[in-house]
Amino acid sequence: MTIDAVYLVQLTLNGIALGLLYALIAVGLSLIFGVMEIINFAHGEFLMLGAYAMTFALPVLGLLYWPALAVAIVAIMLFGFMVYEVLLIRLKPEEFERSILVTLGLSIIVIHLMQYLLTATPRMVDTQFGFEGVEIGSIRITWTRIIGAASALAAFAGLYLVLRYTQFGRAMRAIAQNREAALMVGIRPRVVARNAVVLAAGLCGLAGAAIAPIQLVTPYMGQYLIFKAFALVIIGGLGNIPGAIVAALGLGLVESWIGGFFEIVWQEAAVFVIMIAVLFVRPDGLFKRGGMRVG
Amino acid sequence: MKLAIALAAALALGALPLLTSSNYIVGVGVSALIFTVAAAALNLVYGFTGLLSFAQLAFWGIGGYTSALTVVTFGGTFWWGLVWAALINAAVALVVGYPTLRTNRHAFVIVTLTFALLATLVARDWVSLTRGPLGIPNLPPPTAFGHRFGTTGQFYWIAWAFSVAMLAFLYALCSSRIGRTLVAIKQNEPLVRAQGISPMPYKLAAFAIGAAVTGAAGGVFSFHLGIVDPTFLDFYYMQTFLIIVIIGGTGSFWGVVVAGMALSALPEVLRFSADLRMIIYGVILVIAVFVMPSGIAGWLRERRVAEMREALARVSSTPGADMGGPLRGALK
Helix, strand or coil, rough: CCCCCCHHHHHHHHHHHHHHHHHHHHHHHHHHHHHHCCCCCHHHHHHHHHHHHHHHHHHHHHCCCCHHHHHHHHHHHHHHHHHHHHHHCCCCCCCHHHHHHHHHHHEEEEEEHHHHHHHCCEEECCCCCCCCEEECEEEEHHHHHHHHHHHHHHHHEEEEHHHHHCCHHHHHHHHHHHHHHHHHCCHHHHHHHHHHHHHHHHHHHHHHHHHCCCCCCCCCCCCCHHHHHHHHHHCCCHHHHHHHHHHHHHHHHHHHHHHCCHHHHHHHHHHCCCCCCCCCCCCCCCCCCCCCCCC | CCCHHHHHHHHHHHHHHHHCCHHHHHHHHHHHHHHHHHHHHHHHHHCCCCCCCCCCHHHHHHHHHHHHHHHHHHCCCCHHHHHHHHHHHHHHHHHHHHHCCCCCHHHHHHHHHHHHHHHHHHHHHHHHHHHHHHCCCCCHHHHHHHHCCHHHHHHHHHHHHHHHHHHHHHHHHCHHHHHHHHHHHHHHHHHHHHHCCHHHHHHHHHHHHHHHHHHHHHHHHHHHHCCCHHHHCCCHHHHHHHHHHHHHHHHHHHHHHHHHHHHHHHHHHHHHHHHHHHHHHHHHHHHHHHCCCCCCHHHHHHHHHHHHHHHHHHHHHHCCCCCCHHHHHHHH
16 A cells, blocks of 8 residues: 555644644633543533534624624533533532433533434535635635634643732642642632633634534534543543643544545544553553642 | 341232233232342442442343353243352452452542443444344343243243242341441441451342342343343433432342332333423432432431430430430430
8 A cells, every 4th residue: 555645744734724623622621620530521512502602793893704603602602601600509519420320411401402403414515715715735724614623733732821910720720739728728619619610611613613614514413422431531641731621632633644545434443442451551540640630 | 126027028029910911010919029129239339338320221221132142042941040140240240349449438429320330232243142232132031930920910920939049148248247237337437447357249149139130130131121232221221220229228138129119110100201200200210319328228217316316305204204314315
C-alpha cells in the first residue's frame, strides 16, 4: 500500500479538528469532576443543545456566524446554570453513583424531549461562509472547520488564563486541590461549583455551535461524542485538564488515520482499546492526577 | 415464608398462558420475566457488590447476538446459543473487568459505560458478522425433545422456566456466604481486606456471573422478538434495568424481583408513545434518586426500624420496664 502524502496531510488536519472537538467536551467534564467529583452524564446533551441553538439562531440573525455562535454559547451557559441550580446542587461530592444516575435521567429527558418536539429528522444549517474554504495545493478546508478549530484553541487559551490568573479560576483550582483548606480560607464551594458547571457548559455550547455547520444536527449527536469524552478523561486522568486535551488530540489523530486506512469499526473501537490498554499499564490514567493544575 | 410466597407466585405466573388467550398479554409477561432476570443480575453487581455497571447493556446485546448467530450462522440449537451467550459474556467480563476493577469506582462506571456504547457501535459497524443495521431477522422458534415452541404462549414456558431457574440461582448466590461477602465489600472494603479476604476475586466473579446471566437473558429475549439488530442495544434496556433496581431497592433481592414484574408490565399497560415513555422514565429516575434513594424495599425497612424505635421509646418511658435493653442494642 503506497501512502499518498496529500491524503495523509488531509487526514492529519481532519484528526486535529476532531481532536479539538473532543477536547472541548473532555475539558468540561474534567473541570466539573475536578471541582465537584461528579461526572455529568448529560454533557453530550449540552453539546447537542448548543448545535440546535446554532441552527435556530443562524437563520434569525441572517446567517451571521459570530453573533449566532455567541447566542448559542450564552444559551447553553444559562442551561448549565439551571441544571446546576435545580439538580446538581443537591449532590454531595461523595455521591458519585447518584450524580451519574441523576444526570443520566436528565440526559434521557433532554434527548427524548428534543426528539418529541423536533422529530429525529437531521437538520442542516448554512452560514455566511457557505462551503467556501482555503485551498493549499490539493488540500481543501472549509472556513467553518478552520473557525471551529481556531475558536477551540482560543477557548483553551482563555480557559488557561482564567484558571491561572483570575480569582474565579484560582478558587476552582483551590477546591480541586484541597477541599478542606479551600473551605478554611473562605472559598464557597457552591459558588465555585456553579461557576465550573457554567464554564464547562459554555465550552460544550461552543463545541456544539461550531459543529452544527459541519455535520448534521440530530438529538442523538451528543451521545456518540460523550462516550469518547468519558474514555478521554479516563485516559488523561480524571480531573486532569491538560491530560484531557493531550488525550483528545491524540485520539482525534489516531481515529482519523485509522479511518483513512482500515474498516470503520476499528475507528470506533480504537478509543476503547486504548483506554483498556492504558488502564492495564497505569490505572490512574496516563498523566498522574494531582488536583486540577494548569501549568 | 418468603420462599413459600415466591414459590406460589412462580407457579401462578407459570399458569398465565392457560388463563388468557391474548398473545399481547402473554408477550408482556415474557418481557417482564426476562427483564426481571436482567435486573436481578444488575442487582447482584450494583446492589450487592456496589459496582455501578453500565456494561450490562453490552452483555445483554452480546448475548442476543451470540445466541442468534449460533442458530442462524453456525447452525447450532437455541439451547447451545444460550450456553455460548453465557460463556462468551463471562469471558468478556473477565477481560474487561480485571483492568477496570483495579482502578477506582469512578473509573469503573465510566469504563463500563464506554464499553456499552462501544458494543452498540460494533453491532452497527461490524457488518460482516452482525449484518449491520439490517440485523438478523426471522430467528426460528426453539425446539426441545421434538416439540416446537412456535407460539408466544409456548415460548412463555421457556421464558418462565429460564427466569425461575436464574432467579433461584441468583437467590442462592446472594443469600450464601459469597453474597454476604459481596455486601461486606460494598459497605467497607478495607474491613474486608483486614479480615484476610481479597475483594478482587469476589468482585470479578460477581461481574462475570452478572454478565453471564444478563447474556443468557438477552439470548432468550432475542428469540422472543425474533430479530436482533442494533436497536437491541438501545439504551432503553439499560435504563429499564436501572430503574427496576433503584425503585425495587438496591441490594434487596425480592424488592427488585417484585419491581421487575410490576415496572415491566406498567409501561405496556399505559401505552405511551416511545418518546413520552422515555421522558417519564427519565423523570422517575431523577425523582427516585432524590426521594427514595434506597428504593421501596429500603423505604419499608426504614419504616419498620422507625416503628421499632417508637415502640422502644414507649417501653423505656414506662418506669421500671427494662425490656428495651437488648432491643436498643440491636437497633444501634
